[in-house]
Amino acid sequence: MSTQKISKNCNSLFPMVFQNSSLKKAVISKNIIYYSEDQKDPYVKTSEKIDIFDLPINKILPIENSTSSKATTNSKPKTNVSGLSVILKTLAFPLNPSDKNQIDGVYGAYAKKIFLTDKEKPFSVAGNEGLFQINSFVDSEGNVQDAPEEANIRIGDFIVPRINNSGTWCTFKTIKYDQIVSQQSNGEADYVKIPAVDTSYCGNIRGFGILEATTASVNGCTAYWFKKEFERLAAKDHKTSKTKNYYAIANAGNSQVVKIFNQIVKSQESNENYNLKTVAIVRDRETPEATDKFIAHLKESTHSDIVITETQSQNREFKTEFKKMVDFDNSNIIMGLNAVGGSSARGIESKLSNDGTVFTYGGMSLKGITASTTAFIFRNIKYLGLWITKKFDQNKKLKLSYLFRLRALYNSGHLHLDPNDYEVIVWDVKNDSDSKILKKISVGLELKGKKPIVFVKHERKN
Numbered sequence: 160m161s162t163q164k165i166s167k168n169c170n171s172l173f174p175m176v177f178q179n180s181s182l183k184k185a186v187i188s189k190n191i192i193y194y195s196e197d198q199k200d201p202y203v204k205t206s207e208k209i210d211i212f213d214l215p216i217n218k219i220l221p222i223e224n225s226t227s228s229k230a231t232t233n234s235k236p237k238t239n240v241s242g243l244s245v246i247l248k249t250l251a252f253p254l255n256p257s258d259k260n261q262i263d264g265v266y267g268a269y270a271k272k273i274f275l276t277d278k279e280k281p282f283s284v285a286g287n288e289g290l291f292q293i294n295s296f297v298d299s300e301g302n303v304q305d306a307p308e309e310a311n312i313r314i315g316d317f318i319v320p321r322i323n324n325s326g327t328w329c330t331f332k333t334i335k336y337d338q339i340v341s342q343q344s345n346g347e348a349d350y351v352k353i354p355a356v357d358t359s360y361c362g363n364i365r366g367f368g369i370l371e372a373t374t375a376s377v378n379g380c381t382a383y384w385f386k387k388e389f390e391r392l393a394a395k396d397h398k399t400s401k402t403k404n405y406y407a408i409a410n411a412g413n414s415q416v417v418k419i420f421n422q423i424v425k426s427q428e429s430n431e432n433y434n435l436k437t438v439a440i441v442r443d444r445e446t447p448e449a450t451d452k453f454i455a456h457l458k459e460s461t462h463s464d465i466v467i468t469e470t471q472s473q474n475r476e477f478k479t480e481f482k483k484m485v486d487f488d489n490s491n492i493i494m495g496l497n498a499v500g501g502s503s504a505r506g507i508e509s510k511l512s513n514d515g516t517v518f519t520y521g522g523m524s525l526k527g528i529t530a531s532t533t534a535f536i537f538r539n540i541k542y543l544g545l546w547i548t549k550k551f552d553q554n555k556k557l558k559l560s561y562l563f564r565l566r567a568l569y570n571s572g573h574l575h576l577d578p579n580d581y582e583v584i585v586w587d588v589k590n591d592s593d594s595k596i597l598k599k600i601s602v603g604l605e606l607k608g609k610k611p612i613v614f615v616k617h618e619r620k621n
């Protein structure tokens with residue numbers, strides 16, 4: 160039996176070092192950055208737009224949000240002269256589609272670019288999601304201090320950013336002590352602690368390991384929000400109908416968001432009055448046989464009730480067959496999850512029951528949505544959007560509460576990530592030259608078919 164099979168989580172993906180490890184005092188943080196002037200150049204690939212920037216460990220980078228990719232801040236990296244700072248050591252960060260969109264200047268939210276001198280180009284540190292560990296506490300002179308006695312945080316605690324645009328593609332991050340809190344402070348500060356991440360090499364202690372914790376903030380929380388919304392819409396509808404089955408239908412059916420969503424919908428105890436079910440739409444693979452195999456695996460591994468292809472979804476004649484599949488007379492297809500756009504969104508819309516809602520949360524095809532006029536006038540279909548970051552801005556406690564629920568789902572075995580979906584890029588901090596790590600991340604940014612995740616390897620064998 161392989162290690163991956165007996166692991167409760169995906170830790171075996173990561174080349175961790177436990178014996179004879181040495182970690183010298185951190186003096187600089189290496190950051191992967193991008194410049195505003197390169198952003199919208201269509202002839203330059205995303206992977207060619209990144210660079211590396213060394214920040215002295217005693218400096219804290221300003222983070223100011225903007226909707227413009229060109230906005231700059233007058234604030235400079237500063238030493239925290241007024242109090243205690245916390246140095247976070249990066250364990251891992253994913254290269255998400257939205258991070259790529261930010262680098263390309265085609266996203267709706269950015270950190271204002273920092274410019275150091277008139278001779279240098281304004282830049283932002285890339286990345287919005289990552290898993291960190293507290294490395295040390297330092298005073299304004301950089302001297303190592305003990306954790307304050309009243310603090311509920313210690314060296315080694317696991318930390319994720321609650322805020323957006325924090326710039327997670329780095330080796331270390333220095334923040335002010337008051338930017339970090341634990342559960343007792345309700346999770347409203349800029350960085351939050353998530354206890355009990357399993358970092359054992361075999362990954363056998365708990366389901367919530369390094370990959371699971373690293374990716375929970377964006378895809379995990381988005382899936383969790385959709386699950387809550389699905390429950391809410393079903394409960395609301397059931398007050399006035401005798402429907403037996405409620406369905407949510409999602410394109411990009413093999414994306415991480417949808418895989419997690421389908422699993423956590425199934426993790427619920429069945430409501431005694433009705434069932435919550437899912438339909439996933441996937442793109443055809445190279446041959447019909449490969450598509451069948453792919454669908455069978457997806458159904459089994461993510462507990463999707465029904466998986467159909469985009470070709471089927473966008474074929475009008477398939478509608479009759481689809482109605483049979485979902486037992487349409489006893490079912491209500493109330494919710495669509497659209498991460499693709501273009502004609503795929505229309506395929507979702509056409510399958511919804513009257514009064515259903517299409518939520519758009521991604522645009523992988525880079526094409527706008529063409530909705531049908533009938534849907535608005537005669538079928539009362541609603542087109543709404545979701546940006547999970549906005550939800551977390553509106554309710555500052557929400558992210559930590561979702562992270563805790565996701566952790567419980569992983570630990571109870573109701574939720575699994577498939578290690579085969581991920582490609583691990585190792586940032587060997589002690590040995591990789593700047594050009595080497597830039598090359599590795601560039602390859603990750605162009606990767607197709609697997610999700611790139613960077614594991615930051617600080618320790619080395621003596």
Ligand SMILES: NC(=O)c1ccc[n+]([C@@H]2O[C@H](COP(=O)([O-])OP(=O)(O)OC[C@H]3O[C@@H](n4cnc5c(N)ncnc54)[C@H](OP(=O)(O)O)[C@@H]3O)[C@@H](O)[C@H]2O)c1
Nearest residue numbers: 381411413414415416442498520521522523524545546547
């Ligand atoms: N709004 C929010 O708050 C929020 C939060 C999280 C994620 N998102 C968005 O959700 C989407 C999915 O994210 P993820 O990390 O779960 O994705 P992922 O795991 O990287 O999967 C990408 C999915 O998109 C499909 N895809 C890629 N290119 C496509 C194209 N040109 N046309 C149609 N489908 C295409 C892939 O299908 P194949 O396997 O067939 O290639 C795959 O199913 C992204 O757009 C992301 O930005 C939004």
